[in-house]
Amino acid sequence: xxxxxxxxxxxxxxxxxxxxxxxxxxxxxxxxxxxxxxxxxxxxxxxxxxxxxxxxxxxxxxxxxxxxxxxxxxxxxxxxxxxxxxxxxxxxxxxxxxxxxxxxxxxxxxxxxxxxxxxxxxxxxxxxxxxxxxxxxxxxxxxxxxxxxxxxxxxxxxxxxxxxxxxxxxxxxxxxxxxxxxxxxxxxxxxxxxxxxxxxxxxxxxxxxxxxxxxxxxxxxxxxxxxxxxxxxxxxxxxxxxxxxxxxxxxxxxxxxxxxxxxxxxxxxxxxxxxxxxxxxxxxxxxxxxxxxxxxxxxxxxxxxxxxxxxxxxxxxxxxxxxxxxxxxxxxxxxxxxxxxxxxxxxxxxxxxxxxxxxxxxxxxxxxxxxxxxxxxxxxxxxxxxxxxxxxxxxxxxxxxxxxxxxxxxxxxxxxxxxxxxxxxxxxxxxxxxxxxxxxxxxxxxxxxxxxxxxxxxxxxxxxxxxxxxxxxxxxxxxxxxxxxxxxxxxxxxxxxxxxxxxxxxxxxxxxxxxxxxxxxxxxxxxxxxxxxxxxxxxxxxxxxxxxxxxxxxxxxxxxxxx
Amino acid sequence: xxxxxxxxxxxxxxxxxxxxxxxxxxxxxxxxxxxxxxxxxxxxxxxxxxxxxxxxxxxxxxxxxxxxxxxxxxxxxxxxxxxxxxxxxxxxxxxxxxxxxxxxxxxxxxxxxxxxx
Amino acid sequence: xxxxxxxxxxxxxxxxxxxxxxxxxxxxxxxxxxxxxxxxxxxxxxxxxxxxxxxxxxxxxxxxxxxxxxxxxxxxxxxxxxxxxxxxxxxxxxxxxxxxxxxxxxxxxxxxxxxxxxxxxxxxxxxxxxxxxxxxxxxxxxxxxxxxxxxxxxxxxxxxxxxxxxxxxxxxxxxxxxxxxxxxxxxxxxxxx
Numbered sequence: 018x019x020x021x022x023x024x025x026x027x028x029x030x031x032x033x034x035x036x037x038x039x040x041x042x043x044x045x046x047x048x049x050x051x052x053x054x055x056x057x058x059x060x061x062x063x064x065x066x067x068x069x070x071x072x073x074x075x076x077x078x079x080x081x082x083x084x085x086x087x088x089x090x091x092x093x094x095x096x097x098x099x100x101x102x103x104x105x106x107x108x109x110x111x112x113x114x115x116x117x118x119x120x121x122x123x124x125x126x127x128x129x130x131x132x133x134x135x136x137x138x139x140x141x142x143x144x145x146x147x148x149x150x151x152x153x154x155x156x157x158x159x160x161x162x163x164x165x166x167x168x169x170x171x172x173x174x175x176x177x178x179x180x181x182x183x184x185x186x187x188x189x190x191x192x193x194x195x196x197x198x199x200x201x202x203x204x205x206x207x208x209x210x211x212x213x214x215x216x217x218x219x220x221x222x223x224x225x226x227x228x229x230x231x232x233x234x235x236x237x238x239x240x241x242x243x244x245x246x247x248x249x250x251x252x253x254x255x256x257x258x259x260x261x262x263x264x265x266x267x268x269x270x271x272x273x274x275x276x277x278x279x280x281x282x283x284x285x286x287x288x289x290x291x292x293x294x295x296x297x298x299x300x301x302x303x304x305x306x307x308x309x310x311x312x313x314x315x316x317x318x319x320x321x322x323x324x325x326x327x328x329x330x331x332x333x334x335x336x337x338x339x340x341x342x343x344x345x346x347x348x349x350x351x352x353x354x355x356x357x358x359x360x361x362x363x364x365x366x367x368x369x370x371x372x373x374x375x376x377x378x379x380x381x382x383x384x385x386x387x388x389x390x391x392x393x394x395x396x397x398x399x400x401x402x403x404x405x406x407x408x409x410x411x412x413x414x415x416x417x418x419x420x421x422x423x424x425x426x427x428x429x430x431x432x433x434x435x436x437x438x439x440x441x442x443x444x445x446x447x448x449x450x451x452x453x454x455x456x457x458x459x460x461x462x463x464x465x466x467x468x469x470x471x472x473x474x475x476x477x478x479x480x481x482x483x484x485x486x487x488x489x490x491x492x493x494x495x496x497x498x499x500x501x502x503x504x505x506x507x508x509x510x511x512x513x514x515x516x517x518x519x520x521x522x523x524x525x526x527x528x529x530x531x532x533x534x535x536x537x538x539x540x541x542x543x544x545x546x547x548x549x550x551x552x553x554x555x556x557x558x559x560x561x562x563x564x565x566x567x568x569x570x571x572x573x574x575x576x577x578x579x580x
Numbered sequence: 581x582x583x584x585x586x587x588x589x590x591x592x593x594x595x596x597x598x599x600x601x602x603x604x605x606x607x608x609x610x611x612x613x614x615x616x617x618x619x620x621x622x623x624x625x626x627x628x629x630x631x632x633x634x635x636x637x638x639x640x641x642x643x644x645x646x647x648x649x650x651x652x653x654x655x656x657x658x659x660x661x662x663x664x665x666x667x668x669x670x671x672x673x674x675x676x677x678x679x680x681x682x683x684x685x686x687x688x689x690x691x692x693x694x695x696x697x
Numbered sequence: 698x699x700x701x702x703x704x705x706x707x708x709x710x711x712x713x714x715x716x717x718x719x720x721x722x723x724x725x726x727x728x729x730x731x732x733x734x735x736x737x738x739x740x741x742x743x744x745x746x747x748x749x750x751x752x753x754x755x756x757x758x759x760x761x762x763x764x765x766x767x768x769x770x771x772x773x774x775x776x777x778x779x780x781x782x783x784x785x786x787x788x789x790x791x792x793x794x795x796x797x798x799x800x801x802x803x804x805x806x807x808x809x810x811x812x813x814x815x816x817x818x819x820x821x822x823x824x825x826x827x828x829x830x831x832x833x834x835x836x837x838x839x840x841x842x843x844x845x846x847x848x849x850x851x852x853x854x855x856x857x858x859x860x861x862x863x864x865x866x867x868x869x870x871x872x873x874x875x876x877x878x879x880x881x882x883x884x885x886x887x888x889x890x
Contacts (some may be wrong), residue, residue, distance in 0.1 A: 096737045116706060123704035197723045205716050206706035231723070232657050235730025239738060242833060251823035252833075257681045260746060260826035265738065268665040272734075319657055323664060332667050332674040339664075549705065589780045596773040600766060603750035607762045610888040622884035629769075631876045637776045638873045644714060647722050654726050657731035662741065670740075 037127035038543055042134050043113035044434070049141060050105035053096050058503055060093040064475075069496025084173055087156030094159035095181065098281070099188050100141055102419035106284040107192065107230075108137070111199050111223040113434060117534035117541060118217050120208025120550045120572070125201045127258050133194040136218070140187035147180035155181035158473060160270060163255035163263050167247040176322055179248050186241050189234050196227025208533070210552035214305060215571065217532050217556040221308060222287030226280045229315050233276035242270035253538030267329055271322040278414070279318040284313065285422035288354060289375045292425050293357055295530045296372035297364025298567055300557040303356045310349040310356075317346040326409035327395045328402045336395040339378070343393035347386060354379060354386075365560070365567075371528075374425035377452050378417045385413030388463070403473075406466030409459040417457055424509070431513075432527050436539040437520030443512040450505030457498035461491035530567045532556045587639045602629050650663045721867040725874045728841075732878050735837065739830045739885065752827035753886070760811040761887035764804050766880060771800025772876045775849075775869040778856075782866060787859035794865065795854035797872060801846040808839060814890060831886055838882060841875050 027036070036042065059077075066073070067081035074080055082088065112130065116123050124130045147154040155177040157166040169175025203216065203224045244266065253259025254264050294301050301307060323331055323339040357379055366372070388410040391397045401407060424447075431439050459519035462470075466490050470477075477484040526535040533552070537545055550572035558569040602625050609621020632641045638649050672679045707716050714722075724880040743749060778793035812832075822832045845868070852868045 107838050121704070121706040121709065125704070125706045126720060127704060129720075193727055197720055197727070200723055201716055201720045202706055205711045205714070205719055206709045207711045209710075231727040232654055232730055235727060235732075236658075236661055236734025236737070238731050239735035239837075242735075243738075243829075244839065246822060246829065246833065252829040253823070253826070254829060257679065260681075260742070262669050262679070265665065265669045265741075268661075268668065269738070270663050272664070319660055320664075330668075330677055332677065334675055335664070335667055341784065587783070589783065592773055592776050592780070599769045603762065603765055603769065606884065606888065610758070610884075618888070626880050626884050629880045632844065633772060633873050633877055633880070638774055638870055641702065643722075644712065647714075650722070651729060654729040657730060658737050661734060662737045665737075666741045666744075670741040672745065683810060685797040694795055 021441070037123070039112045039116050039124045039127065039130060040434075040541060041129050043109045045134050046104045046112060046137070047109035049138065050101050050109060053100040053104075053141065057093055057096040057101055057246070058506070060089045060096070061499065062503060064089040064093065065496040065499050069476060069493040071478065081475065083475045084153070084156060087158070087473070088154045088174065088177070090473060091156050091158050091181075092154050095144070095155075095185070097415070097419060098159065098277070099185060102281045102423075103188075103192060104137060105423050106216040106281055106288075106419070106426075107199075107223055108134075108195050108227055110219070110284060110288065110430075111195070111227075113430070114488055114534060115202055115220055115223065115435075116206070117200055117537065117545055118220050118532055118556075119203060119206060119211060119554060120546065121202070121206040122200050122544045122546065122549070125206050126198050128151070129194055130198050133191045136187055137191035140184045140191060141188060142186035143180055147177040147184070148533050150176040150180065152177055160274070161241050161244065161266075162270075163244060163247060163266050167244060167255055168267075169248070175248070179245065182245050182248070183239055186238065186245075189238060189241075192227075193231055193234065196230055199227050200224050200231075208550050208552045211571075215552055215555045217287075218290040218301065218304070218307060219284065219287030219311075222283040222290075222311065225311055225315055226283040228475070229276045229283070229318060230280045233273045233280075233319065236269045237273035240266055249546075253482050263332065264273060264326070264329060268323070268522045271325045272319075274325065275322040276315075276318040279314060281418050282350075282414070283315075285378065285418040286311075288422050289357065289378050290360075290428070291530075291532070292371045292375040292429050293360050294559065295429075296367045296369060296375070297361050298367070298559045299360055299364035300559055302359035302362075302553075303355070304555070304557070307353055307356050310352050313349045314346060314353075317342065317349070321346055321393075324393050324395070325397070327398045333395075340393060340395045344390065347390065347393070350386060354383060369528075370441055370448060371425050371429035371440070373445065373448045374421055374428060377448065378421045378425060381413060381421060381452070381455070382417040385410060385415075385417065388413060401466065403471055404466040405462040405470045405472060408472060409462040409466055412459050412462075416459075420455075424448075427513075429528070430534075431516075431539070432523030433539050435517055435520075436523055437516050438516075438523050438527060439516045439520060440512050443508055446451045447505055447508040447512065451502055454498040454502035454505070458495045458502065461495045464488070465491050471476070495559065529566070529568055531558050531570045533571055536570060536572055587642050589644070590636060595632060599629055599632060601634075710851045715863055717863055717867050718870070719855065721870050728874060732837070735834060735882065736885070739834060742826060742830065743885070746826060749827040752820075752825060755815070755818065756831065756887050757814070758809055758887045759809055761810060761883050764807050765799050765883045767804045767807070768876045768879050771797045771804070772873050775872045779866045779869045782856065782862040785859070787862055790862065790865045791820065791853040791857035794849050794868070797869075798846045798849050798853070801842050804842060805839060808835065827831075834882060834886065838875070838878055840880070845872050845875055859876065 030487045033041065057401075063075050063078045063081060064086055066075040066078070067086060067505060072080070093307050112124070144154075153176040154174065155161075155166075155172070156174045157172045157178060160180075161182070162578070164180055165171050169178065172178055203220055207216070243252070246252040247256065247261075255261045255263045257263065290301055290307070309487055321343045323335055323338060324343040327336050327339075361376075392401055392407060392410055393458045428439055428444055431437070465485075468485060469483070470485065470487055470488065470492075472484065473482060498566070523539045525539055527539075528535070534541070536550065537547075551574075553574055554569065554571055556571055558571075560567055561569060606621045606625040609625070610618050612618055612621070640651075667674065711720060743753075767773065773794040774793045776815055778790045778797065779789075781789035781793055820828050849868050849872065852861065852864045857866055
């Protein structure tokens with residue numbers, strides 16, 4: 018069956034800004050996410066300069082006052098999670114890959130797809146507008162606990178607080194719409210012959226992430242409405258003097274907040290799976306096991322949330338229960354990592370840049386994972402909560418997710434997206450220049466955190482027992498490493514934009530991958546497939562004996578294979 | 581594009597009549613002074629009405645089986661939410677903690693605004 | 698917007714359910730968690746604050762019951778629209794959908810009068826725990842009723858021309874869900890004493 022696209026060539030506005038083509042929408046999300054990443058990185062630069070060189074003028078920013086520090090850390094966290102990790106991992110990769118990898122011509126509902134980006138863009142603009150208002154952007158931390166977040170007199174950013182809440186709410190709506198589209202397309206629009214277990218893992222992961230998001234966002238949406246009313250309409254949902262409870266917000270937030278980290282983890286693991294299979298020339302070890310453990314992780318993620326609240330005043334008996342479930346969830350995730358390592362074992366490893374990033378993900382994420390054990394046990398968490406140990410732990414998970422796996426995905430699919438190859442040498446320089454400094458940023462923070470350094474404090478100067486001047490060299494080292502890491506990102510930016518025009522032309526399948534997106538031209542035309550494919554096998558048929566080549570694409574019929 | 585009828589259509593007016601009857605039962609029952617009667621009239625009837633709407637109007641029972649399972653899974657997550665949050669929010673004291681404003685019978689209706697602008 | 702603008706992706710059906718109905722079920726699933734979260738939160742507070750009974754007694758049970766009747770009847774119209782669409786009778790489906798919208802309009806109007814009275818008696822959003830939840834719950838529900846009405850009118854406009862009849866069932870499903878939410882809101886807000 019062939020697609021016949023009969024409409025006229027669209028004008029520039031329609032092609033780039035009003036398109037319903039999933040690939041263009043993916044690019045919109047990708048570039049918006051990349052731009053927001055520059056912003057999020059800049060915020061980290063500013064507050065780490067304050068921490069490394071306290072009360073000095075920060076070049077390009079100015080003096081970091083206490084209020085500005087709070088806004089910087091709030092905006093860094095919010096931007097990185099909601100406007101970088103989610104749009105790039107889920108919306109950009111999901112939009113680009115899903116129709117191509119399941120073998121159809123677009124998403125099931127292209128206009129809803131376009132609407133979801135428009136709402137997302139609006140959410141980003143609302144957030145950015147908070148930088149222009151009196152008081153500046155919200156400074157109550159990305160977790161927005163009331164009463165701080167509910168009362169303007171406390172957070173000193175009353176308008177920013179409401180704008181932040183509206184921006185997050187709009188972002189949620191955008192991802193609900195987008196996620197439902199991905200799910201329906203994957204369930205219904207697959208190529209003939211593509212059964213459930215023939216779907217590439219990255220597609221499964223993005224869909225499962227969307228489902229987890231859909232099931233966890235609801236209570237927080239309800240909570241956000243309540244917080245909005247507390248901020249603007251004198252209600253007392255979270256005000257204990259009026260019958261409310263601040264702990265309620267914490268529960269509603271983390272009921273979403275914990276599944277959210279798996280919402281971003283799953284697509285990252287999916288990307289790594291694709292890259293590992295291609296560059297080890299080996300089938301994923303235990304595809305079905307990976308899938309079933311992912312379902313287990315997805316479900317378990319809903320029963321661990323209160324480990325973020327061990328010291329908040331929850332009933333200690335609840336802390337027992339949540340400790341157990343939290344330690345339990347580390348089992349399936351570890352199993353998935355082991356399955357990836359088993360895939361690598363005995364494979365024919367090609368250390369191209371995407372593979373370096375994928376291997377980097379596995380190594381760094383494991384460090385993040387094991388350090389989580391100390392935080393998941395309520396006993397040790399009592400000491401470590403709100404210290405830099407927590408920050409180091411979640412950056413050892415979030416940076417692999419939002420940065421390392423994203424670079425794996427970009428370097429892997431760049432040829433397909435843009436029809437050009439990235440420069441390998443620059444890619445490798447960028448890789449080492451990111452990963453090594455990354456460790457130098459956060460290992461000192463494990464040490465300062467264990468020594469007792471508290472989070473969200475702009476300067477320890479006023480707190481004698483906190484100041485620990487002997488550790489200042491560690492804080493400064495961390496800051497300098499961040500500067501180095503940020504500097505190396507310019508290597509990537511240069512490589513990315515320079516190669517758009519000057520990189521060598523990429524054919525349809527430069528990495529010799531077996532999945533469907535590599536059977537179409539690079540970049541794919543509108544409608545994707547000149548002839549819609551039929552699928553005959555799973556997505557990872559590599560290294561099979563007796564073949565002319567070392568892999569068998571999904572859409573090649575069996576009788577076309579040599580004996 | 582036209583629909584291929586995938587459902588058998590029962591007599592919807594009859595079902596509507598049952599629903600209205602149940603509504604009357606719930607209103608009348610709620611005027612009782614016996615607490616259990618009120619609860620059953622209010623919530624028991626609500627459950628029955630919801631089931632009737634889901635089965636007869638939404639045709640959930642003819643739908644693919646995983647659809648009601650998905651919806652039930654969502655309800656299960658809400659039950660988990662309730663189970664995890666109610667011990668802190670619903671109760672006013674527990675092991676080693678108390679909510680003093682709540683235990684004093686905090687302001688219920690009207691009441692001065694706090695420091696909100 | 699005609700069928701020829703739809704991608705092949707929209708017309709395939711790996712699950713056996715048409716894509717438009719499939720997306721409707723997913724929308725309903727996510728709405729269950731939104732309303733469920735708000736309702737669960739309300740129930741926790743209501744059970745933990747027995748002193749709210751006094752405030753709750755001021756809601757108008759007859760208005761609530763009448764509105765329940767209105768929504769049930771509008772659901773009847775919605776499913777009759779589905780039946781008409783299955784019989785390929787677009788104009789009749791459109792008529793039943795428009796009657797459903799009328800039901801929604803009556804619902805919102807009654808609520809408008811009800812809330813006007815409540816506000817005149819001094820019960821506003823910030824009048825304390827019960828009223829904050831009452832207005833938030835019923836308000837969120839009312840917004841969903843309004844959104845449903847608007848989408849339903851758009852679907853009816855197409856159905857009247859015998860186009861996109863598969864959407865009639867789906868907007869009906871959404872409407873039934875909104876009805877079911879109200880079926881639970883009614884006892885929670887109007888009856889429970």
